[in-house]
Amino acid sequence: MKKKVAMLSVCSALTFSLFTGLNTDKARASEETTRYLIAYKGNLPSNFSETVTKAGGKVERVIKEIGILEAASSDPAFLSSIKQDTNVQAAEKELEVYLEDDPNPADGMPITTIPQPDWNNPNQNYHEYQWDVKRVTNDFKSFDINKGNHDTVVGIIDTGLDFNHPDLKENADLAGSKTFVPGTKDAWDQNGHGTHVAGSIAGNGKVFGVGPNLKVRSYRVFGATGGAEESWITDAIVAAANDGVAVINMSLGGWRWIANNLDEKGESASMVAYHRALQYATKKGVTVVVSAGNDSRDLNSLQDMQSYWAKYGLDIKGPSRVAPAQIPGVVTVSSSNKWSNDSIAFYSNYGSVIDVAGPGGDNGPVYDALFRENPTLYRDFPTAEILSKRDFMYRTLSTWPTYLAPNVTSNLRGYALLHGTSMAAPKVAGIAGVIKAAHPEYTPAQVQASLRQTAVDLGKPGQDPLFGSGEANIYNALTSK
Numbered sequence: 074m075k076k077k078v079a080m081l082s083v084c085s086a087l088t089f090s091l092f093t094g095l096n097t098d099k100a101r102a103s104e105e106t107t108r109y110l111i112a113y114k115g116n117l118p119s120n121f122s123e124t125v126t127k128a129g130g131k132v133e134r135v136i137k138e139i140g141i142l143e144a145a146s147s148d149p150a151f152l153s154s155i156k157q158d159t160n161v162q163a164a165e166k167e168l169e170v171y172l173e174d175d176p177n178p179a180d181g182m183p184i185t186t187i188p189q190p191d192w193n194n195p196n197q198n199y200h201e202y203q204w205d206v207k208r209v210t211n212d213f214k215s216f217d218i219n220k221g222n223h224d225t226v227v228g229i230i231d232t233g234l235d236f237n238h239p240d241l242k243e244n245a246d247l248a249g250s251k252t253f254v255p256g257t258k259d260a261w262d263q264n265g266h267g268t269h270v271a272g273s274i275a276g277n278g279k280v281f282g283v284g285p286n287l288k289v290r291s292y293r294v295f296g297a298t299g300g301a302e303e304s305w306i307t308d309a310i311v312a313a314a315n316d317g318v319a320v321i322n323m324s325l326g327g328w329r330w331i332a333n334n335l336d337e338k339g340e341s342a343s344m345v346a347y348h349r350a351l352q353y354a355t356k357k358g359v360t361v362v363v364s365a366g367n368d369s370r371d372l373n374s375l376q377d378m379q380s381y382w383a384k385y386g387l388d389i390k391g392p393s394r395v396a397p398a399q400i401p402g403v404v405t406v407s408s409s410n411k412w413s414n415d416s417i418a419f420y421s422n423y424g425s426v427i428d429v430a431g432p433g434g435d436n437g438p439v440y441d442a443l444f445r446e447n448p449t450l451y452r453d454f455p456t457a458e459i460l461s462k463r464d465f466m467y468r469t470l471s472t473w474p475t476y477l478a479p480n481v482t483s484n485l486r487g488y489a490l491l492h493g494t495s496m497a498a499p500k501v502a503g504i505a506g507v508i509k510a511a512h513p514e515y516t517p518a519q520v521q522a523s524l525r526q527t528a529v530d531l532g533k534p535g536q537d538p539l540f541g542s543g544e545a546n547i548y549n550a551l552t553s554k
Contacts, residue, residue, distance in 0.1 A: 084362060088216055105147045108133060108167040110304050111155060112345040113140040118160045128154035135328055136308050137211055138315075139349035141342075143167065143304040166546050169300035170327060182489060184465050184483040186385050189278055192239055198279045199488065205432035205469045206273065209500050211548035213281065215507070218551045221284030225510040227274050227502055228313035228359075229319045230306060231267030233260045233293040235474035238487065240278030241289070242272055250291040251312060253305040262474050263297035265400040270324050272472030273499040274506065280471055280488065283503025284510065290318060301325075303343040307350040310361075314354040319509040320520075321354060321362045322502035324495035326398045328381065330389045347396045355402045360403045360509065360517040362502040363397045363496035365422040369448060372399060372424035373538065399426050404505065404521055408433030408497035410441075411467050414531045417539045419444045419451075421494055423512075427541035428521065429528050434499030437464035468492040506548040511551060527553050 129148030250260035277285035292309040408418040473489040480489035528543030
């Protein structure tokens with residue numbers, strides 16, 4: 074077992090965990106080999122390869138635009154040695170994001186009442202189940218004004234796409250998609266998460282996305298079951314920006330302490346890499362939309378953050394951050410639900426960092442009430458009885474790879490009911506894409522301003538830590554003066 078020293082925000086019906094330590098991918102390196110993230114003080118020095126080799130490592134990945142590289146070494150002294158280089162700002166063991174399946178639902182919970190897709194019947198659709206997309210488009214009325222276009226590309230940094238899905242194949246850019254997962258050759262989705270995200274943005278068939286004519290491009294950073302290293306993610310951000318995407322959606326993120334804890338001083342290499350990559354993308358004109366995370370934590374509360382670490386036996390004294398949700402310049406999205414205008418989804422993180430909310434669904438009002446009575450039990454020690462209180466019809470329906478087995482939430486082929494800030498963020502990314510399609514001259518700051526100014530005010534009047542400026546709405550954005 075790896076020592077768990079951090080955990081990613083739960084950004085969907087999947088749980089994302091952040092680990093350090095040895096990588097178990099034997100195809101890339103032996104168990105004794107560790108990979109490191111190195112942030113230089115500015116541009117990469119001309120002799121970086123030589124200094125890494127001299128310290129006992131091997132360069133594995135170079136992100137020259139932001140002065141970041143990944144190195145591998147089996148020498149236990151490598152980290153201390155590379156830190157002696159005066160050109161190095163920060164260095165650390167690579168952090169990995171892992172996907173873990175949602176706990177199997179209790180008996181009788183999977184939805185079996187929705188008819189299986191008939192691909193030969195163009196009149197069959199699931200639009201009536203799409204409460205989330207209907208709400209942010211005002212019952213699809215925004216489609217009469219602007220559906221997006223193929224000149225406007227939303228880059229999805231995730232698990233990949235099912236490029237042949239009937240609802241996505243006209244909008245999915247297979248040729249332009251990339252994988253950053255070593256040992257893989259393409260961006261096809263072997264997990265399902267990325268395809269679900271893509272359907273919320275640009276589905277055009279039995280389900281609709283917010284912008285059914287937007288183009289979506291995959292930047293794959295997750296394998297079927299393996300982890301995504303921080304260097305892969307930041308490399309994907311830079312690549313998407315270089316490719317000229319209009320919007321990036323990142324339904325991922327992780328907790329990271331940022332001050333003098335566990336032998337670390339100052340900002341970590343991963344935080345430096347995120348800051349630089351996101352600044353680079355913004356300067357290239359890219360609007361970056363990220364999920365707030367699903368830990369049901371107050372991101373303004375030091376006590377709430379410290380209690381998060383305490384459950385893993387770690388005494389983190391200083392402040393923490395969820396990256397990239399708490400990095401300046403991004404659009405950070407909390408999750409609203411189907412049944413309440415006053416409270417966000419039970420799992421959603423919140424705080425002053427929230428810009429807007431997006432409908433990400435939940436397990437229904439019964440489960441919500443029980444969760445809020447005892448959040449520690451429901452969050453950390455769910456039992457079969459607890460899980461039986463979930464109602465998956467309150468989640469969000471979107472595309473799922475047609476070649477994968479049905480998700481445990483239903484028996485549907487090609488579609489799945491998921492919930493999380495992972496599902497909230499792509500609604501906002503889709504709205505940002507359509508805004509950009511309508512106003513290609515807009516800068517990221519102008520797109521963000523439009524999102525906030527035209528959001529539907531939920532919760533307390535005005536800006537609040539749950540919904541930010543409110544729930545984003547593309548119809549309002551397109552019709553505002």
